[in-house]
Amino acid sequence: MNYVYDFASVFRNADTLIDGLSLSLEIAAAANLIAVFGGFVIALLLLSPSRLIRLPATLFVEFFRCTPFLVQIFWFFYCVPMLLDVYLSSRALGILALSLILSTFNAEAFRGAVQAVPRDQIDAGIALGLSPFQRVAHIIFPTALRLVIPVLLTNGILAFQTSSLLSLVAVEELMFSGKMLSAKIYRPIETFTVVALIYLVVSLPVSQWVGWLERRRVRAER
Amino acid sequence: MSNSFKSARPDPLLRIDAVYKSYAKGAPVLRGIDLEMAAGERVVVIGPSGGGKSTLLRVVMGLEQIDDGAITFAGASYVTVTGRRTRIDARVRRSIGMVFQNYTLFLHLNVVGNLILAPCKVNGESRKTATARALTLLDRFGLAEKADAYPSQLSGGQKQRVAIVRALMLDPALMLFDEVTSALDPELVAEVEQVILQLAGQNLPMIIVTHDMWFARRIASRVLFCAEGRIIEDGPPEQVLGSPRTERARDFVHRVFHIGG
Numbered sequence: 165m166n167y168v169y170d171f172a173s174v175f176r177n178a179d180t181l182i183d184g185l186s187l188s189l190e191i192a193a194a195a196n197l198i199a200v201f202g203g204f205v206i207a208l209l210l211l212s213p214s215r216l217i218r219l220p221a222t223l224f225v226e227f228f229r230c231t232p233f234l235v236q237i238f239w240f241f242y243c244v245p246m247l248l249d250v251y252l253s254s255r256a257l258g259i260l261a262l263s264l265i266l267s268t269f270n271a272e273a274f275r276g277a278v279q280a281v282p283r284d285q286i287d288a289g290i291a292l293g294l295s296p297f298q299r300v301a302h303i304i305f306p307t308a309l310r311l312v313i314p315v316l317l318t319n320g321i322l323a324f325q326t327s328s329l330l331s332l333v334a335v336e337e338l339m340f341s342g343k344m345l346s347a348k349i350y351r352p353i354e355t356f357t358v359v360a361l362i363y364l365v366v367s368l369p370v371s372q373w374v375g376w377l378e379r380r381r382v383r384a385e386r
Numbered sequence: 387m388s389n390s391f392k393s394a395r396p397d398p399l400l401r402i403d404a405v406y407k408s409y410a411k412g413a414p415v416l417r418g419i420d421l422e423m424a425a426g427e428r429v430v431v432i433g434p435s436g437g438g439k440s441t442l443l444r445v446v447m448g449l450e451q452i453d454d455g456a457i458t459f460a461g462a463s464y465v466t467v468t469g470r471r472t473r474i475d476a477r478v479r480r481s482i483g484m485v486f487q488n489y490t491l492f493l494h495l496n497v498v499g500n501l502i503l504a505p506c507k508v509n510g511e512s513r514k515t516a517t518a519r520a521l522t523l524l525d526r527f528g529l530a531e532k533a534d535a536y537p538s539q540l541s542g543g544q545k546q547r548v549a550i551v552r553a554l555m556l557d558p559a560l561m562l563f564d565e566v567t568s569a570l571d572p573e574l575v576a577e578v579e580q581v582i583l584q585l586a587g588q589n590l591p592m593i594i595v596t597h598d599m600w601f602a603r604r605i606a607s608r609v610l611f612c613a614e615g616r617i618i619e620d621g622p623p624e625q626v627l628g629s630p631r632t633e634r635a636r637d638f639v640h641r642v643f644h645i646g647g
């Protein structure tokens with residue numbers, strides 16, 4: 165086989181991929197932002213002393229953990245507009261679907277971190293007169309957040325990569341743009357190599373950063 | 387007769403009436419605590435480990451449910467029990483401040499951030515005036531240059547001093563100190579005790595749990611010896627620390643003075 169590589173034609177169409185990347189980044193960033201709070205709130209529900217609150221939260225989390233992402237995304241894109249009778253742009257649906265998935269993952273991380281907030285810190289908050297909501301907002305959330313940042317970042321990269329599944333429901337993100345481009349220029353090898361490299365280049369620094377944060381924590385604990 | 391005697395005295399600052407408390411069913415930790423404390427008093431609580439000293443302070447701070455009894459503060463009903471429910475008046479609670487044995491500074495906030503959190507969020511004070519007050523107080527306790535430091539950059543002694551100042555920001559009418567120096571390296575104990583002595587000099591009422599008998603003798607106007615959830619001795623420091631009436635207290639004081647050096 166004598167294949168002649170032609171990356172040049174991919175780069176000539178770089179703007180298609182750049183558009184796709186920017187939508188991917190936008191969706192992933194928005195989902196991450198929502199899922200930091202979503203994950204924290206779900207964690208609080210999971211830790212509620214009331215079974216009536218805990219049970220639905222547990223079911224919610226288990227649903228997302230025990231079904232494939234792709235099924236969740238299809239379900240979300242086809243069922244939500246019909247069930248709720250609302251029209252949302254595919255970008256908004258993509259953000260919502262990814263936010264929910266990511267929230268359940270972040271919730272798991274937050275659950276441990278919330279439990280790790282020292283009881284004394286919360287007591288100090290009570291002694292200072294902070295209301296229950298103020299204790300959650302000003303003591304429990306920031307303290308847990310510090311513990312959980314490496315996991316949030318790891319989950320965040322995963323969400324960015326998972327956003328590629330949205331190409332299957334016609335969200336015009338990076339993977340979708342890659343497919344369009346490869347069909348247009350008949351260069352699947354080159355196109356998907358470049359697409360893969362783009363995912364890598366975006367994710368690698370974050371994953372290196374997580375590694376650095378974790379090494380620093382281990383050092384600090386010693 | 388006894389009634390007219392009582393009403394002749396001013397309302398006590400703190401009045402604890404027959405307080406019972408258990409964490410687990412059938413294992414009472416406080417077994418009928420009665421205490422009247424006047425505004426001018428500095429009460430030191432001593433006693434063996436597990437005797438309920440911390441629990442007593444936590445109950446006074448309004449951090450715990452109780453099984454039975456009542457607490458009034460400055461004449462106002464503060465902790466009451468109806469059936470199985472404990473009602474704690476949050477407004478009354480705000481006039482009491484507490485510093486704990488473990489470090490409780492909020493790690494995500496710097497020193498000033500720790501000090502102004504409650505004044506701003508609870509009392510609605512402006513950041514600007516709260517910060518100005520914080521800086522004044524820090525200066526008074528020799529912590530001015532630590533205003534922007536984060537807790538991780540402070541020594542244990544500094545952390546506890548900041549924790550004291552944080553409680554003072556809310557202008558408490560009663561301060562509770564639960565073994566605030568026992569997690570510290572020995573050479574850092576004095577600086578924290580110095581701050582508490584400074585507050586004693588300003589006549590701030592306080593209840594102090596400590597194992598440091600020398601400090602107890604210096605600061606107390608009254609000493610309680612607590613064991614097994616009861617107040618076993620209650621009197622001036624010379625008496626309770628010097629010539630305890632009960633054998634338990636005598637043994638305890640002997641032992642601690644000898645370990646303490």
Ligand SMILES: Nc1ncnc2c1ncn2[C@@H]1O[C@H](COP(=O)(O)OP(=O)(O)OP(=O)(O)O)[C@@H](O)[C@H]1O
Nearest residue numbers: 409410415433434435436437438439440441442565
């Ligand atoms: N949160 C809790 N849950 C269950 N039991 C507790 C709890 N806190 C304290 N206890 C128990 O209550 C008893 C009294 O404890 P407390 O901490 O009040 O004693 P203490 O006099 O402060 O002792 P120390 O000098 O060791 O601090 C102990 O038997 C302890 O095990």
Ligand SMILES: [Mg+2]
Nearest residue numbers: 439440441565
């Ligand atoms: Mg104790």
